[in-house]
Amino acid sequence: xxxxxxxxxxxxxxxxxxxxxxxxxxxxxxxxxxxxxxxxxxxxxxxxxxxxxxxxxxxxxxxxxxxxxxxxxxxxxxxxxxxxxxxxxxxxxxxxxxxxxxxxxxxxxxxxxxxxxxxxxxxxxxxxxxxxxxxxxxxxxxxxxxxxxxxxxxxxxxxxxxxxxxxxxxxxxxxxxxxxxxxxxxxxxxxxxxxxxxxxxxxxxxxxxxxxxxxxxxxxxxxxxxxxxxxxxxxxxxxxxxxxxxxxxxxxxxxxxxxxxxxxxxxxxxxxxx
Numbered sequence: 001x002x003x004x005x006x007x008x009x010x011x012x013x014x015x016x017x018x019x020x021x022x023x024x025x026x027x028x029x030x031x032x033x034x035x036x037x038x039x040x041x042x043x044x045x046x047x048x049x050x051x052x053x054x055x056x057x058x059x060x061x062x063x064x065x066x067x068x069x070x071x072x073x074x075x076x077x078x079x080x081x082x083x084x085x086x087x088x089x090x091x092x093x094x095x096x097x098x099x100x101x102x103x104x105x106x107x108x109x110x111x112x113x114x115x116x117x118x119x120x121x122x123x124x125x126x127x128x129x130x131x132x133x134x135x136x137x138x139x140x141x142x143x144x145x146x147x148x149x150x151x152x153x154x155x156x157x158x159x160x161x162x163x164x165x166x167x168x169x170x171x172x173x174x175x176x177x178x179x180x181x182x183x184x185x186x187x188x189x190x191x192x193x194x195x196x197x198x199x200x201x202x203x204x205x206x207x208x209x210x211x212x213x214x215x216x217x218x219x220x221x222x223x224x225x226x227x228x229x230x231x232x233x234x235x236x237x238x239x240x241x242x243x244x245x246x247x248x249x250x251x252x253x254x255x256x257x258x259x260x261x262x263x264x265x266x267x268x269x270x271x272x273x274x
Contacts, residue, residue: 039169040142040143040144040146040257041075041139041142041143042141042143043075043077043143043257043259044120044258045079045120045255045258046076046077046117046118046119046135047081047117047118048061048064048078048079048080048115048204049083049084049105049109049114049115049118050080050082050083050086050087050115051085051088051115052082052096052097052190053086053089053095054086054114055191055192055194056128057086057114057115058191059128059192060117060128061080063128063129063131064131067131071135076139077246077260078204079181080202080203080205080206081102081105082095082097082098082205083098083099083103083105083106084106085114086114087102095188097202101209101213111126113126115128117131117134119131119138120138120258121250122138122254122255142169143257144169144170144249144256144257145167145172145249145256145257146167146169146257147165147166147247147249148165148259149163149164149261150162150261151163151245151261151264153263155264159231159232160231160264161230161231162229162245163227164176164227164247164259165225165227166218166249167223167225167226168223168224169222171222172218172219172249172251173218173219173251174218174219174250175214175216175217175218175251176211176217176248176249177209177211177215177248177249177250178210178211178215178230178245178247179206179209179246179247180207180210180232180238180243180263181206181207181243181246182204182205182238182243182244183203183204183205183242183243183244184242185202185205185242186199186200186201187202204244207243210230210245211230215250216228218249234263240263240264241263243262243264244260244261244263245260245262246259246260
């Protein structure tokens, strides 16, 4: 019995020693298991630089509409920015959908013709027949952050509160841009055959930049959560039920992620989009 107890004691001592050796041989840094960032699907922002006097712009709008039907309007987010010479009459006077801010955005991309599509501020093309290929390739990339948004609209004051929520996948130092756009605007448009359509329906028309034409500084790190809130009083001529918020984060390499959410839903003054 004494011999048996001695064997058990020696085995216990050896096991303890091996356990201590196993722990002491692992460097503290080697014990850390790095968690890979979660891959987030990339949405695509199309800045469609268009004009009411641009005869090829209706065809470009059809291309965008078909892309949104194929991939979803939440994944292919288009903004029609009326700008440049074809958003003005022959005397140089701005037409009804032109904005000064739109001209500011268009200036770096203008090559002498319209329409011009700018995709995530990385690629531009005036050949609208190639836009499908560009969008398909962009949708295959991953985003550097998760982006969602909520809105609350006060009909009495025509004020919309916009909350943009972000979760970092990678570290980003850039800008957060928030725009207001409007659908179902009936106004004139010159058509491909040269005729004037007085009842043309313009969609996703850029109205204004909520937080300045270049947006506001925005920084986020891996796994950091952040919410940015802005408010804006809508112009009396705009129809809030036809309006949406487009929010995106961009840096020197382009748009990192974009989200679109209605200003107001019918029967509900609060809306959320992730």
